[in-house]
Amino acid sequence: MPEAGMPPVAGTMDGGAWSLLRPKWQMARNRTRHHQQGDLRRIVVVGSVALLFWSATFALALRLLRYFRSAEDIGALLAAKLLAMILLSFGSILLLSNTIAALSNFFLARDLDQLAAAPVRSGSLYRARLAETALHSSWMVALLLVPLVGAYGVAYRGGLDFVLFALAVFVPFLLIPAALGSAVTLLLVNVFPARRTRDLLSVIAAMAVAGLVLLFRAARPEQLARPEGFANFMQFVAALDTPSSPWLPSEWVSEAVVKYLEGKAAWQPLLRLWAAAAVLVGVGHVLYARGWRRAYSMAQEGATKRGTARSARPWLDRALTFLGPLRRELVLKELRVFARDSTQWSQLVLLAVLLVVYVANVRYLPLNGEGVTVLLRNLIPFLNLALAGFVLASIAARFVFPSVSLEGRALWLLRSSPLPVGELLWAKFWVGAVPLLVLALVLVGATNVMLRVTPFVHLVSLVSITALVFPLTALALGYGTFYPRFDSENAAQIPTSFGGLLFMITAIGLIGVVAFLAGRPAARWVVAEHFGRLRDPLDLVVPFAMGVLVCAAATALPLLLARQRLEALERG
Structure with missing residues (x-):
């Protein structure tokens, strides 16, 4: 290691900046020449999405x-x-x-x-x-x-x-x-x-x-x-x-x-x-x-080692006692891995600021001027439902999708142990779903209060965003299991992979379906109530039931496929 401030050796050959960039250029060029299985499919999908x-x-x-x-x-x-x-x-x-x-x-x-x-x-x-x-x-x-x-x-x-x-x-x-x-x-x-x-x-x-x-x-x-x-x-x-x-x-x-x-x-x-x-x-x-x-x-100096607050752990252990020893330790493991990776938890600061901005800007919507009626104020939350769903999908892509990839070499230890694969997925699912659920309720609830919507619209929005949390978490975990990147050194790069792109495409489609099944009949109900027309409760029951079935299927199927994928990986 040269000393600080040491000047370069005189009379040495220095080819300039291009001599330092040439090896990486050659690596990228060789990587494009040697195709692997599935590369053509990825190029077609990514190119089509980009063109669209x-x-x-x-x-x-x-x-x-x-x-x-x-x-x-x-x-x-x-x-x-x-x-x-x-x-x-x-x-x-x-x-x-x-x-x-x-x-x-x-x-x-x-x-x-x-x-x-x-x-x-x-x-x-x-x-x-x-x-x-x-x-x-x-x-x-x-x-x-x-x-x-x-x-x-x-x-x-x-x-x-x-x-x-x-x-x-x-x-x-x-x-x-x-x-x-x-x-x-x-x-x-x-x-x-x-x-x-x-x-x-x-x-x-x-x-x-x-x-x-x-x-x-x-x-x-x-x-x-x-x-x-x-x-x-x-x-x-x-x-x-x-x-x-x-x-x-x-x-x-x-x-x-x-x-x-x-x-x-x-x-x-x-x-x-x-x-x-x-x-x-x-x-x-x-x-x-x-x-x-x-x-x-x-x-090259490492960060100073902070003393572990042992006194702060027992209360969390006691709070999770109802899960049982195995599930409790898995949940605590997920929380410790998240807390130790500064590239993960530091993103929460940026996320908190963005969410505050999102909620605060609702106040600046022009909803009190001329031509703005109570009807319009009660229809906007259904658009807000789709936007909030997209925010949740982005957060799930950032924190839930990389969870399997972040196991890295430790996954081999978990595979060689008698730990059931389903328990590992269960812990990852709930560690991601519970914070997303709290965030979704706060986000939609706060914006609805600012918009002063009716109790019916408020209830439909909260139930719909709650139903969206679980399939979005399951989809992120499922795609992350099928498209892992165990060799990645930066968790922020994992969601930008091909699997992350497929997850976002699927999540946007799911959000559109749920928003249509829940928002369209609810909006019709609000319009009918505003103009004094007759309302049929069956017009709400059928679309809402279909929305529940879609969310349940989109939750159970990815988790089942992810479990089969990990079990097949273990046998291989």
Whole structure:
């Protein structure tokens, strides 16, 4: 291990950043050449889903932008404001993901011990790892931007030259959060060892989301949906024309794109983007040249061992006594594994902030203005039911789906023991289902109280979201059993696999079916009650019974198949 601050050996061969990136490029190219069984099926499924998503996003954005363009006075302002808000969200996500990725790429990667001892210049290492960090953190956002930017080009007839201009605009936009996140990570690791910095990233995530919420609330987008709230039309136009955050790159990108499509000079925001990217990369180059070796040396220090609070365990043991010794120990094992993995429980901080934002924004829905009736206020919770179901599916994909994969090598110990496979699945199912159930009841109940819905709508919403929790948990556990990734080092990467994609597709379909079976007849009942029409209880009994059967089948079948899968794996 070289000492901190040791300069590179003079007169050594240094091929630059590309020499460090070439091995990984060759590995990726060889991996694409050697196909495995099922690769073609995965490519077809993922490609079809991506094409469908791109087409839907492009069609929706194009229709909205053409509607904006029909408004001659404020159409361009609305298009710029919409793009700025979307890019503000993407920029916050990019900054957070680049900060987390830089911690692994610059300080915790396996090949860094060889590179630290090799005669590699710090500048080459920084550029190579910066490119790798930006690529890994930005590829999904870049793919999401393709249909959106394409819709802007088609709606405003940008032509082929707009493609080159979009590349010139979005390359620095993606590079700025990568350079900034890498610099922030270096400063953190120089103060705290990297293995403790993982815990601090949860605080960074909460701060990033809180900052995004503040910026989003400062923009006050609900005002744009209610122009009658302004004193006159000129105030409304002035609110649209005034940048919400003129010092953020998202505003520069939206300004450059809209000006270029309108045929105006867009070199000023483009120059600001490239200047900011160049300055941040240059500052990062200097910081890593002076502080990377010291930070890497500190990164090899383990986190201080915290004393285990033995006095806090008996109360949980006593609370779970009714489960019996075997099930109680399995449940406690799942809880301990979750608590020991900082990459798992630290996500709860970010999740809590997002849920608070979700519930708080219900208050800003324009439900008290003209034209808003009690009927509309009681119909919105059925849309909220589908959105809450999607939130639960995302949480299940993040925490329940990887539970079998996280067993890793310990699964072989469980297989060689006389432990029944069904008991292991039982523990994983209830450890995931109970927190999801509490979260679902709080989420839907709080939003219904804010919307002041009738007791009937409130009851239907709570029962429906409760019925959705169990099949979503079972589906996540079942797909996680059929598509495990025992060799994964990061739990956050497991839900992005092929099995995670299939789970989300199935979960969205299930949510749609349950929302249709429960929401449609309930909404008809509310409409009939509002207008004083006759109501037949049988119109509710049959769809509700079908919804219960669907949820019961979607709960029992995945668990049964998952048990058979683990038993077959044990025999193999």
